[in-house]
Ligand code: HEC
């Protein structure tokens with residue numbers, strides 16, 4: 211058969227005229243984006259949202275922006291098997307791509323526990339495993355930045371609020387769309403857009419491989435839950451910080467302790483429904499943009515598409531929970547068929563979406579005007595805020611700390627402990643008397659802060675001092 215004839219026959223088969231029974235058992239073009247409450251302001255909202263997406267100030271200790279875990283460099287995931295989490299926690303799942311997430315209707319995250327993009331933003335901000343910041347602090351951080359205040363005012367006629375922060379970020383996420391793959395061109399009628407191997411791979415996807423049973427519809431997902439028996443990721447069970455994070459999260463979901471203590475597997479959707487049939491089940495993920503989003507699966511345990519195909523060809527692995535989908539069974543694919551299936555999966559990825567981290571605005575208040583007592587928020591200086599903006603996704607060097615009741619959350623550049631900010635005209639002796647009731651303790655304070663005290667007789671107001 212010539213290429214054209216073969217592919218044309220395939221197209222006919224694929225659009226439901228031939229071997230494939232039901233109309234839902236196929237993949238269709240991406241639909242228009244779902245409705246969004248933007249009152250005609252969506253572009254302005256998206257450009258504000260892009261800045262917020264890259265701004266680490268929207269995290270408790272100023273270390274973690276959305277882009278840290280959903281970076282353009284890693285297909286809007288983070289390239290790791292398991293996500294890093296907020297400092298001092300380590301996430302128990304793989305950081306998903308957010309490309310095309312705007313189209314997902316029946317719940318976001320691997321377990322579909324989050325209803326929509328608008329719910330997801332406050333969720334990510336509030337959770338101690340991602341941004342670890344509450345609404346009041348997030349709003350306050352942005353209200354200290356005149357440029358942000360102006361942008362929020364222009365769009366909503368109000369200063370920054372959690373709800374509008376979420377709207378802006380969601381509007382930005384709606385711009386991250388991939389629909390220009392060879393397979394998309396094929397779906398639009400360009401039957402020559404698929405290479406020969408990819409065209410054969412499509413046949414396997416829709417036939418011998420049974421992939422289309424679950425990977426169907428416009429996103430190549432039925433948005434249902436299946437236990438495909440993905441192997442465990444040992445790191446989740448050997449790294450104490452991951453275990454702590456995981457157990458805390460499971461407890462938050464009301465999963466019984468005997469469950470998360472005994473099964474060395476993520477219970478997946480079960481955590482949401484507490485229905486045993488959902489043990490080990492995850493939402494079928496979309497398949498566009500895979501080329502840039504390795505490693506794969508909810509725990510990043512499979513590194514390449516070849517490994518994914520091998521996994522399915524073996525019929526999955528051990529059925530620990532006794533909930534394995536009957537659709538997962540050995541396929542008996544030949545080496546050529548496996549290669550063709552990989553070629554087809556690759557044909558579902560279009561060009562890489564490249565995004566430069568935006569320049570971020572700086573705080574408007576002079577640093578000395580802020581936080582002379584330990585119940586306020588210590589300042590980020592304009593230089594440090596700008597450094598976050600420029601580096602975009604690697605913000606480990608910024609000098610921000612939340613000071614609350616003397617209990618500090620710090621970044622790596624500072625030693626853990628209690629800090630104070632030097633007030634106008636304050637001397638080391640006065641600080642020592644105030645902090646310790648003992649003037650001679652000034653020496654200890656000096657020793658601990660030598661690097662930031664050029665002249666111990668004349669402290670610079672606004673300097674942050676560690677109180678040893
Ligand atoms: C510390 C890392 C981290 C940070 C920070 C983070 N995320 Fe995520 N994100 C994840 C992980 C991990 C998942 C998967 C969670 C799960 O399945 O339980 C996820 C899932 C998502 C999803 C679901 C995608 C889908 O298709 O279902 C969206 C959307 C998302 N994040 C957006 C954001 C936004 C917006 C921000 C910033 C407000 C953000 N994330 C901050 C790690 C992070």
Ligand code: HEC
Pocket residue numbers: 415419420421422423424425435436437438440491492493494495496497500503505506507508509518519522523535537538551555
């Ligand atoms: C029973 C439904 C089902 C069938 C059949 C199925 N999948 Fe999946 N697929 C899933 C689910 C669910 C996941 C996520 C599993 C997890 O993370 O634990 C997944 C994950 C994937 C991923 C990883 C995506 C990512 O972003 O990490 C790829 C690639 C994939 N499947 C391709 C295929 C191919 C190719 C076939 C056919 C050989 C196939 N699937 C058959 C349900 C299915």
